[in-house]
Amino acid sequence: MTVEIGSQPIGDGAPVYVIAEIGLNHNGSVENAKKLIDVAAHAGAQAVKFQKRTPEISTPEHMKSTPRETPWGTMTYLEYRYKVEFDREQYIEIGDYATMRGLDWFASPWDEPSVDFLEDINVVAHKVASASVTDLGMLQRLRETGKPIILSTGMSTLEQIDRAVATLGIDNLVILHATSTYPLPAEEANLRMITTLKHRYPGVPIGYSGHETGLQISLAAVAMGAVMVERHITLDRAMWGSDHAASLEPQGLERLVRDIRVIEEALGDGVKRVMPGEFAPQAKLRRVGA
Structure with a gap:
């Protein structure tokens, strides 16, 4: 089964769909968002993704008044959430820019009004963040x-994922294995979950959303059959913000996409045959014929 996002099929036999997760790494700046879109386009990603919140609704009550040190001074966590949130005009501006650069773009809504907001500006798909797996409404x-719909599965049990899948339906769904540790240590990656999800939800495309600092785990996920890879990107991992340290800088994203394409080609079709490059060595080295 394949799912189509924009004009691109997602599933076995299709090119791995690479999402550059900008998230909040723009730090509330449209200029930074456009620079990150340029990074994704230059690297050869297929999509960029943002996050959309209605802060008053999506911010946990116990966090709203918690002080937060920010580049704009000390403010409450709720005030910070409003500070980095794009409005409709800003989203239209960055969405149009992404389209102009040849990228699909969408976002993770964190509450129901944000779903309506994104629908109003006609995103091509929706992403469910791991934190929202249990938000059945x-x-x-x-x-x-x-x-x-792309469903990340970090910080969730299989039973919670089952309920989310039952709510969403499987007809237009991609599921991403994820571990929501930032940054992700190798011992928590648990990549064999990709196989587990393939068996548990047959026919549903399965991908990987990574929060590690390097490339190896994401590349191994592709070798294990992930048909979509999502990674956070940043202009500079030393920038202020909680996601930058677990993000790829521009050269890292370029190498990731390059190496994914090599692995895709190398995986082949699983049918044993004598390859064209083997005929000369065969003639030279094989002493006993068939």
């Missing part, structure tokens, strides 16, 4: 859009 609202 929002998942139902997402299903009602009829758009392709």
Whole structure:
């Protein structure tokens, strides 16, 4: 089964769909967002992804008044959430820019009004963040859009994932294995979950959302059959913000996409044959014929 996002099929036999997760790494700056879109386009990614919140709704109550040190001074966590949130005009500006650069773009809504916000500006797909796996009301609202949905599965049990999948339906769904540790240590990556998810949800495209600092784990996920890879990107990992340290800088994203394409080609079709490059060595080295 394949899912189509924009004009690109997602599934076995299709090129791995690479999402450059900008998230909040723009730090509230449209200029930074455009620079990150340029990074994704130059590297050969297929999509960029943002996050959309209605801060008053999506911010946990116990966090709203918690002080946060920011580049704009000390403020409450709720004030910070409003500070880095793009409005409709800003989203239209960066969305148009992404389209102009040949990229699909969409976002993770963190509450039901954010789903409506994103629908109003006609995103091509929706992404469910791992933190939202148990928000069944929002998942139902997402299903009602009829758009392709990408479900991350970090910080979740199989039972919670089952309920999310039952709510979303499988007809237009991609599931991403994820571990929500930032940055992700290798011992928590648990890449064999890709195989587990393939068996548990047959026919549903399975991918990987990574929060590690390097490339090896994401590349291994592709070798294990991930058909979509999502990684956070940043202009500089030393920038202020909680996600930058677990993000790829521009050269890292370029290498990731390059190496994914090599692995895709190397995986082949699993049919044993004598390859064209083997005929000369065969003639030279094989003493006993068939």
